[in-house]
Amino acid sequence: MDKLCVTGNGPLRGAVRVSGAKNAALPILCSSLLVKAPVTFTNVPQLNDTRTIVRLLNQMGVTAARTETHRIEIDASTLAKPVAEYDLVKTMRASVLVLGPLVARWGEARVSLPGGCAIGQRPVDQHLKGLEAMGAEVTLDGGYINARAPGGRLKGARIVMDMVTVTGTENIMMAATLADGVTVIENAAREPEVVDLANCLIAMGANIKGAGTDSITITGVEDLHTATYRVMPDRIEAGTFACAVAAVGGEITLLDAPVASMEAILDKLRDAGCSISINGTSITIARKGPLKAVSVKTAPYPAFPTDMQAQLMAMNVVAEGTAVMTENIFENRMMHVSELSRLGANIEVTGNTAVVQGVASLKGANVMATDLRASASLVIAGLCASGTTMIDRIYHLDRGYEHIEDKLIGLGATIERIST
Ligand code: EPU
Numbered sequence: 001m002d003k004l005c006v007t008g009n010g011p012l013r014g015a016v017r018v019s020g021a022k023n024a025a026l027p028i029l030c031s032s033l034l035v036k037a038p039v040t041f042t043n044v045p046q047l048n049d050t051r052t053i054v055r056l057l058n059q060m061g062v063t064a065a066r067t068e069t070h071r072i073e074i075d076a077s078t079l080a081k082p083v084a085e086y087d088l089v090k091t092m093r094a095s096v097l098v099l100g101p102l103v104a105r106w107g108e109a110r111v112s113l114p115g116g117c118a119i120g121q122r123p124v125d126q127h128l129k130g131l132e133a134m135g136a137e138v139t140l141d142g143g144y145i146n147a148r149a150p151g152g153r154l155k156g157a158r159i160v161m162d163m164v165t166v167t168g169t170e171n172i173m174m175a176a177t178l179a180d181g182v183t184v185i186e187n188a189a190r191e192p193e194v195v196d197l198a199n200c201l202i203a204m205g206a207n208i209k210g211a212g213t214d215s216i217t218i219t220g221v222e223d224l225h226t227a228t229y230r231v232m233p234d235r236i237e238a239g240t241f242a243c244a245v246a247a248v249g250g251e252i253t254l255l256d257a258p259v260a261s262m263e264a265i266l267d268k269l270r271d272a273g274c275s276i277s278i279n280g281t282s283i284t285i286a287r288k289g290p291l292k293a294v295s296v297k298t299a300p301y302p303a304f305p306t307d308m309q310a311q312l313m314a315m316n317v318v319a320e321g322t323a324v325m326t327e328n329i330f331e332n333r334m335m336h337v338s339e340l341s342r343l344g345a346n347i348e349v350t351g352n353t354a355v356v357q358g359v360a361s362l363k364g365a366n367v368m369a370t371d372l373r374a375s376a377s378l379v380i381a382g383l384c385a386s387g388t389t390m391i392d393r394i395y396h397l398d399r400g401y402e403h404i405e406d407k408l409i410g411l412g413a414t415i416e417r418i419s420t
Pocket of ligand 1: 023024026094120121122123124125126127163164165166167168193305306307329330331372373400
């Protein structure tokens with residue numbers, strides 16, 4: 001199992017290109033199941049999660065392959081069985097994103113239930129409720145979701161989501177593109193990745209209005225067609241590098257950044273004492289003076305994202321003052337706290353709130369990654385610590401960050417991957 005050895009050695013400097021967004025790429029790759037023709041996606045990050053989706057599609061008989069570093073070509077016309085097996089779904093919950101497209105295009109699907117997750121229970125009841133409202137017959141047996149569209153076609157419906165769910169909105173939006181009639185998703189997720197998926201579906205011929213608002217209207221069409229679509233850049237990867245330079249100091253430029261979608265993150269970094277300048281799709285972040293602790297409450301977009309909570313906490317750990325950080329999306333997304341404490345952080349957790357009292361310095365130690373964003377927070381803290389921090393279980397990191405150590409080395413960090 002690979003480990004990362006991080007040695008703190010001062011400010012970060014230079015430029016780094018932001019990769020394609022994991023959480024846009026995953027639904028977009030699944031959208032290929034709606035089309036009985038070849039589709040091409042570019043700017044697809046090389047991650048374990050995007051590899052898992054390709055394997056999942058291959059298992060169904062779909063022709064899917066990475067033809068260039070960031071290009072994936074998929075032809076779902078070869079689909080043999082609309083089944084997502086447990087062995088892959090258990091490694092990546094986002095596999096459930098094949099459910100909507102399979103039922104909509106192929107009339108049926110059998111998809112393993114994703115099961116529990118380190119950061120929370122994460123049920124998929126809203127995905128199933130939406131499909132049922134569209135006329136799907138849904139049953140659960142042996143740990144699998146079985147869904148069938150009577151007559152082979154779903155029907156448009158008005159669906160009010162009980163809570164804002166990103167992949168729930170995406171699953172229903174994809175399913176609705178080929179349904180008979182009009183579907184309206186109320187209380188829809190407004191995340192930029194939902195908008196990117198909608199733009200991809202529109203490029204394939206879908207009729208979607210309102211993506212990016214909390215009410216999305218989809219008018220079903222007979223068929224979708226072939227398209228080439230470029231995945232948006234990753235606001236969370238960009239935000240992670242931004243938190244790193246805020247914590248460690250220095251000046252970096254993020255190239256090809258999704259500037260418009262990063263407002264909440266950049267506002268927090270300005271409050272922390274960073275200077276931020278934007279030039280087209282480049283963002284330069286500099287932190288030369290003292291770093292101030294910033295409080296935050298996570299919430300659905302456009303508020304501060306849960307996927308940045310751990311990284312901002314790593315920054316707060318070495319800031320002046322006290323930050324109160326409240327996690328409102330997932331019930332167990334504070335597992336990085338005990339690992340950050342091993343490096344010398346002063347954090348108290350009560351329920352879903354962490355009170356972070358900034359410390360003057362951290363000291364390297366052995367730590368363990370518990371989930372994707374927790375791993376990123378440990379990398380940031382390791383960069384701030386004196387001596388060496390050895391991060392175990394970085395397979396979590398490899399699910400969602402493309403070549404993170406190479407990118408950080410390019411910014412002057414000392415990081416080594418140790419394969420055992
Ligand atoms: N929820 C339900 N029922 C449902 C769906 C969601 O109760 O049917 C609850 C969840 O348990 C959670 C809340 O609603 O408490 C929001 O969850 P959501 O469905 O929005 O999360 P998701 O779609 O499973 C996506 C991202 C996550 C990100 C969340 C929140 C993808 C592939 N994953 O997950 O990304 O944290 O939205 O923004 O898009 C990550 O990249 O590290 C990551 C975990």
